[in-house]
Amino acid sequence: MANILFYSALSLIWLMLLYHMFLxxxxxxHFKTYERVITKWERKMDHLPTVSVFIPAHNEEMVISQTLKAMACLHYPKDKLDIIVINDNSSDQTGEIAQGFAEKHPFIRVIETSPPNRGIGKSSALNEALAQSDGEIIVVYDADNTPERMAVWHLVMGLLNDPLAGAMVGKFRVSNAERTWLTRFINIETICFQWMAQAGRWNWFKVATIPGTNFAIHRHIMEQLGGWDVKALAEDTELTVRVYDLGYYIRFFPAAITWEQEPETLGVWWKQRTRWARGNQYVVIKFLTQFFKLKRKRIIFDLFYFFFTYFLFFFGVIISNMLFVVNLFYDLHLQIGNVALILWGLAFLLFVAEVAIALSIERTEMTRKNFLYILLMYFTYSQMWILLVMYSLFLEIKRVLLGQEVTWYKTERFSEKKVEGN
Known part of the structure; x- marks a missing residue:
């Protein structure tokens, strides 16, 4: 029995590794071809739509100034731009700082959340802005983001030129990548997610996932969907499924770039990633139980990908590790053999190769120091994710069984002085 479990777990791990190699x-x-359309698309940028930029902000005094400086420099007609800071029950100087920018720039304004949307999470804040705006296109940025000057322009360009795209997703980079060992790992993870997952899934299957920031979506789609799901901790993934179910797809267009701050301490990272994992687990369970109600079956493929990632793959890793460790102290008659050991070694080498190739796409990232971090990443950061997913699944099961309310965790920010900008 132990041997069957071990080799089944090893098969799951290899299946995921090979799939990521394919992605x-x-x-x-996609990296080699996505820019080809820009010259053609530029010709259709004569009659620009109005754009509402939503920036949910709860106690963001450390970063909101830098974010609004970037917003003020966006390349887009200011008479068609409505930048909305959603001050969501802040107890610090967020509102005052944002209001200072609003007094200088007529296209920036501050709104306050009100019951029932006040102080209960990002989705509620976004729904408040949806009700108090009228832009034809909605763009969302987190309060720690500094989008590059052409970011909104490129997001809008994509939507105007691709009628099948319900939403356009840009690329995000880590602004504080050099701060700590943790931010270096996150930077590598971020690049791999975009070029190995987002771009790969878009290239092969015309599937991409809306992130929490740096994306644009048509207002009429958000209104048709009834806004954001306030029960979803991963409101972006949940929204993705509903957009596909309407018959649209979501396009990954990395010409639109934003820079964002990432957690610099393990405690902040753990809380943020736990929210992400629980949110994605919620989405998988929610929509797989509605399998036969979904009209567009293409997104089912992506749901199974998330199911595999957050359930089967991590269980495969956990089971193989546990069996190996237990076998060191108690003879399980585990017939690991040379083949299994070779497969383990090859899995590590494949992981290193995949991440190194992904980093090489970004001109400044494939350095000796980052290569050393890749080698360490497999044995440290990746293993931390395994523990985190186990913990997240425990919390999500507990919430469902006990009927607990969803509690939103707002990621802690760090002083702007610590952030090395773009």
Whole structure:
């Protein structure tokens, strides 16, 4: 029995590694080709739509100034731009700082959340802005983001030129990547996610996932969907499924770039990633139980990908590790053999190769120091994720069984002086 479990777990791990290798190839193809459409798309940028930029902000005094400086420099007609800071029950100087920018720039304004949307999470804040705006296109940025000057322009460009795209997703980079060992790992993770997962899935399957920031979506789609799901901790993933179910797809267009601050301490990272994992687990369970009600079956493929990632793959890793460790102290008659050991070694080498190739796409990232971090990442950061997913699943099961309310965790920010900008 132990041998069957061990080899089944090893098969799950290899299946995921090979799939990511396939995605990496697609991501590289997208990297080589995505800019070809820009010259053609530029010709259709004569009659620009109005754009509402939503920036949910709860106690963001450390970062909101830098964010609004970037917003003030966006390349887009200011008479068609409505930048909305959603001051969501802040107890610090967020509102005052944002209001100072609003007094200088007529296209920036501050709104306050009100019951029932006040102080209960990002989705509620976004729904408040949806009700108090009228832009034809909605763009969302987190309060720690500094989008590059052309970011909104490129997001809008994509929507105007691709009628099948319900939403357009840009690329995000880590602004404080050099701060700590943790931010270096996150930077590598971020690049891999975009080029190996987002770009690869878009290239092969015309599937991409809306992130929490740097994306644009048509207002009529958000109104048709009834806004954001206030029960979803991963409101972006949940929204993705509903957009696909309407018959649209979501396009990954990395010409639109934003820079964002990432957690610099393990405690902040753990809380943020736990929210992400629980949110994605919620989405998988919610929509897989509605399998036969979904009209567009393409998104089912992506739901199974998330199911595999947050359930089967991590259980495979956990089971194989546990069996190996237990076998060191108690003879389980585990017939690991040379083949299994070779497969383990090859899995590590494949992981290193995939991540290194993904980093090489970003000109400044494939350095000796980052290569050393890749080697360490497999044995440290990746293992931390395994523990985190186990913990997240425990919390999510507990919430469902006890009927607990969803509690939103707002990621702690760090002083702007610590952030090395773009």
């Amino acid at each position: 990496m190839q697609g991501g590289y193809r």
